[in-house]
Amino acid sequence: MAAPHPNQVAFREGVDYLFHSWTALKLAVDGEWGGHDSAAKRDWFVDTVVDYFSEKGKNVDSFDLEDILIQIMNDEFSILLEDQSEQHIAKVLEQLYLECTHGRYDLVQTLKQDSQKISGALKGNSQKLKKEGDEEDDDSSDDDEEDGDEDMDVDMESSSSKPRREKAEPIIDEDGFETVVKKRR
Template sequence: MAQPHPNQVAFREGVDYLFHSWTALKLAVDGEWGGHDSASKRDWFIDTIVDYFTENGKNIDPFDLEDILLQVMNDEFSILLEDGSEQHIAKILDQLFLECTQGRYDIVQTLRADAQKTSGAIKSSSGAGEDASSGDEESDEDEDGGAMDVDVGEGSSKPKKEKPEPEIDEDGFETVVSRRRR
């Protein structure tokens, strides 16, 4: 049996890092929302997405990909995504695949570095006297509860901060809220 091409290996690695950092999927696996074999279901999900890209190549329809992500999350983990994270994940998957087919691995390296930072932060934040060997836990939640935010254009990750919705009074005017600390 022939060894897989380095581009395929890199793509698989990138999908693995991405899915391990996807907050909704991580919560589902950690909480065993897909049953006691939730981790196996996540691994199957990763394999399914890798196979989907392998079979369809560059002819991936982003809306079909989003539908697949939504469907699997709903069917396997009983999650109805309403945070739009499937769009974010689909976009990163598409760009990850394109980059890997060109022999570039910037996104994979960014995802790997983010996973290592998070893993290291968990190890260093485990309290004194606790065993830090349980470092295979990862916490990649960002402030909006979505997936890890990877800016694929620049190869860096920054959490996005959402502004609170403005308060509109009955006359249609926006109420100004003071941000002063008391």
């Protein structure tokens, strides 16, 4: 088997960088919304898109590509894209493919830099959060902690120290519809 053409390698790298910086997909992988193998699913997703472009070439249908992005995000990560990011991703993929087929890799480099910025920012934030978390462990009466975690404290108290209430009977109105009652915390 012959080695892949440099344009194909560059396109694959560009798709990988793009998918690593796609917010919805990044959240899904980081949160393991696709299960413990979410990162492997993202890599498979990249391969699927690269294969789609290899098969269709310059005859890629934008709407078909968007549908593929939506379908995989929904099926593999249980995400319903409401931000229409699939449209932006599809456009970038098409532009990336066209540039790579002409031997231009500027967009690949831009995507690489964007991906590195996002990764660096997230690593910096997680280190900052860890440091703040260490400080909060030392001083549990911190005002910021009380303001930000009230709901969590209430939920933890209600589940550990109070007995569970029995489920209330549904309230049905005269038309036969159930009235939704907001749960108290």
